[in-house]
Amino acid sequence: MPDHFEIDLETARRRRSLKWRRYSADVIPLWVAEMDFPLAPAVTERLAGMVERSDFGYPPEPPEETNSEFRAVVAAWMNRRHQWEVDPEMVSITPDTMRAIEIAIERFTDPGDPVVLSDPVYYPFRVAIEEAGRRPLWVPMVESNRRWVLDLEALAAAFAPGNVQLFLHCSPHNPTGTVFTADEQQSIAALAEQHNVIVVADEVHADLAYDASHIPFATINPEIAARTITASAASKAFNFAGLRCGFVIAGDQRLHEQVQSVPIRDRKLASLAGYEATIAAYGGGASWLESLHRHLREMRDHVIGRLAMIEESLVVANPEASYLLWTDWRQIDLAPDPATYLRENAGVALSSGDDFGPSGTGFLRLNFGTSRAILDEALDRIEDALAGS
Template identity: 35%
Template sequence: MPHLFDDVRPEDLRHADSYKWTTHPAEVLPLWVADMDFPVAEEITDALHRRLTRSVGYPQLQGDPALLDLLAARQTARGHPDLPREGMWLLPGVVPGLYASVLGLTGPGEEVLTHTPIYPPFLSAIEDHGRRTRPVPLLQQESGWEIDWGALEDSVTPATRLLLFCSPHNPTGRVWTREELERLGEFALRHRLWVVSDELHADLVLDGEFVSLASLGADIAQRTVTLTGPCKTFNTAGLPIGAAMSANPALIARLQLATRGVMAHPGALSIEMWRAGLTHGERWLGEVLDYLKGNREFLAQELRHNLPEVRFTPPQATYLAWLDFRAFRWSDEAYEFLLREARVGLNNGPTFGPGYQGFLRLNFATSRAVLQEALARIVHAAS
């Protein structure tokens, strides 16, 4: 039986308001920037229409009480009981939260650890303000991507202050196990590191169980800032909003002080969208997760049968596939090659950290027909 998302077509998506679909020429299929091609939940669009019938003046600038209550309940369900209200800060997005964290929890010249490959703003948040990146590459195993614990220990110096952590991980799609997170928490406590855990993709788990780092005990919670937002979950990147939360309000105060006067507040429609998603978006999200699982399996099958040279571990979360094309003679220009020869636009590996030339990130949150056509083009170009 056809699914609603099967009707998603390039001609409907390629409009002037879409960054994703207008960056490349019209003949290119864009499977790159992390937003979904699926229509937004009707419950959200209906809520936005109703909101426009009321005032769109300044929203609650100290934090919308109804939204903060919903977020507190969500965090309680994830093992963060009694999150103090002064430990919750609404932001104009998760990326500003990364920057605020680096500015508030480190000083110029100090070091920040992060696992690579990693979502590019992790790296720019460190480097743009004179901090030093200590990249710790993940291990690429046959079973998937894993933390290199020895390299992590070796990367710590007396100047290391902060660990920027991505959970679930972008771009590999790893869902970290409780045992891995407990070991990471012990590492951070032993070295007296602050931890910022970007949990933006926590609602998009396809396999396994998501565990929030700060839920593992009072000690690690006191040293952790958790970042979250709705834009990946509900496909609303054009309505930017996020939140920084901590059991230790002093950490949030440091972020606020470091960005005073330059951090914007979220807009009224963004607040309304997030409230509607948290209240009424579960049915839509369930349909999305089912469709993403089907696309993930289709992608894995096509690569296994038609491009076995590509190393790929199906992601446990997100709608992003991290593909290793290094077996091909053109891997040094993999991004340019597939853009030119296959007319498919992906994300280039080197933007995710040093040493990832030949890797590409593919966004499979689109209709099965678009995904099938993109893969057929890639297979033909690579043959």
């Protein structure tokens, strides 16, 4: 295992990010989707150059050279990494992935409209829908052999009334770690085409697919591309979310113009450091990413094995992507709820399943994007707390 991914608890606690500052110093945080590893060398070098130049002013606005370079680098990465030929002119820069989703909700739905999303799913989806005055319309996911997939009959039923304009498709899926197969993507695409639904594909975890090949939703066929807006960022896989930089890839000129019609003040809030880090990550971070994949796969297997020994009644998803483990604690009586119990009795903070949708009660999301040493300390604490429950 590369030393790059071995960090001790004392070093991690010096960090000032949300993950390490939300709870007291005696709590091990395995909650928010943030890894604990040093940056990829290519990113570190690029940012060091910015420090050396004191280059932290306002980012350029279109059509300046930096944006042209950014769009070209994103398109080249998608081609190399995901076999997706992206027109650089269809790439728009956003502050982050969620701002891209908010733009889509604002542009393609009206107040009071339903917006379809899976249950469970990344919780800011629901927040964005409700804050925009729209209604979340939940479609359940179903578990089979520790893998979660969309209930396609329920998705068809949600689309059937004809009043749905937008589906938020988290692919790869957060929190379950599912990488949707070609058949699954095609089935979803067929329903979207049949019912004339625009799909916003949140593919921010795409570069973290290590046990299956991610298929960009817009590549299913030209017809689905014309109704797909892809929201993504390098910051999830390369771990620099605080630099605030994401992007949208529109499936055709019509969708691109809709995105561009958003006032520029709502699109230009990405940071210059985020621009530069993205260019560095996509331009020179591929080998680091492969090493990360190996570490995450090893940590996933290690944590799943430990949890099986700690509590045999736990049902744990087997993620094909990312560093998030969706765990079912419903057979264990932990009052008042599993997240609170483990935080107060084990000193380990996990994300409560309640945040991820109506079906999430009794579930926890565990972040294993850290070192074996930190994970083992957290798992030892959980084992001791359960032994005393």
